[in-house]
Amino acid sequence: MHELGIIIHISKTLKEVAEENEVTKIGSVTLEIGEVSGIVPEYLLDCWDYYRKKSDLLSESELRIETLPAVTMCENCKKTYPTVKFGRQCPYCKSDDTYLLTGNECSIKEMEAC
């Protein structure tokens, strides 16, 4: 359950951002999560529902998750392909010499607050 740990860290960052922007109530938080980041959005939402109630700043906030697609680049044929469907081996030239281009993101994009 590393999702709860992640939520605790997100809430610490949000607290800092709220202080910097002089806001006291957060309405929504939007995250960008890569498809192969290893984070399970459903668990994240459950943990959020549990943890947000612990502070005034987050108690009424909604967590929104935008999933970013995972794309792998093949070093051999220089083509890109969807990671989740084909995995580590390039579907065009069958090379294993590939690396993840995008899909590992885990960041806080924005929040609504007053």
Added chain:
Amino acid sequence: MKVIEVKRSIFENNDKDAASLREQLKGEKTFLLNLMSSPGSGKTSTLVPTVNELLKDYRVGVMEADIDSDVDAWTIADKTAAKVVQLHTGGMCHLDADMTRQGLKELGTEDVDIAILENVGNLVCPAEFDTGAVKNAMILSVPEGHDKPLKYPLIFTVCDALIINKIDVLPYFDFDMDKVKEYAWKRNPNLKIFPISAKTGEGMEAWYSWLKEEADKWMK
């Protein structure tokens, strides 16, 4: 309500804590090793001889992190003369930098040259959180199979050293030593690999030398 652009990594908060912990350790001349692996790979039985070897030249402290129980801390306390504390993660599957800082405080680093954190047995979550350690090492044991670098790539990427334990049972498993090295180096070309048997002592010298060299570099 107004929209505020945040644009920060989810792990930024922990990464900052980890960086400041490392800075503090540098000032105190304490080397911190984060040891990770899956459950049952032999972390504690590798630690016992390692700690005893280090104790010849260094003051050593061990932090045992588990979800529950203190069996590992008792084993270390029983079989070595190192300072030891047991950390409970309260259900959490990993340690982060803040928990590590609390553990080090409990341990007391003022008379410790080398501190070793035995992380929660898990190949997934501990890899995501920088604990503030100077070096990261992991143990993979022969019965787990040589395909693990393919299945859990992140942990092989964040580690500086890979210990392959239980080589005394190699004849009984279809474990391909060349394959595991190939897969691991593909993820991390700088990874140092040490095939060992904590049981027979085979290969331990190379691991000790690496660890001592890294600790000396840090404490200089």
